[in-house]
């Protein structure tokens with residue numbers, strides 16, 4: 391009986407952990423660190439790419455640049471960066487929090 395309860399508990403924990411995982415994928419701060427910080431700096435202060443903190447662009451404009459690319463821009467932003475729609479939105483919102 392106790393073992394059964396323990397197994398059910400483990401199952402519930404494992405299930406909720408796997409349900410929680412996709413949420414990490416849409417975490418803007420994590421995506422920024424992984425995909426943007428190398429060029430834009432961990433605090434968005436700029437490095438190879440321009441500073442992003444305090445950018446005049448709106449979150450929508452950043453989202454567009456990431457998901458559609460812009461031929462007028464230098465690489466890597468001529469082309470979409472290949473983020474999922476959720477990731478792009480989350481990271482665009484995150485960029486707007488950088489001060």
Ligand code: HEC
Pocket residue numbers: 421422425426427428429430438439440442445446447452455456462463464465466467471481482485
């Ligand atoms: C390989 C380096 C590199 C990576 C990776 C990169 N960027 Fe850039 N980014 C640049 C460069 C270079 C520019 C300047 C392009 C230009 O002005 O033509 C730029 C420009 C931008 C701009 C426009 C800034 C402005 O004021 O016009 C935004 C917004 C931006 N990047 C966001 C991001 C985000 C968010 C990520 C991560 C998902 C990212 N970038 C990943 C190099 C990079």
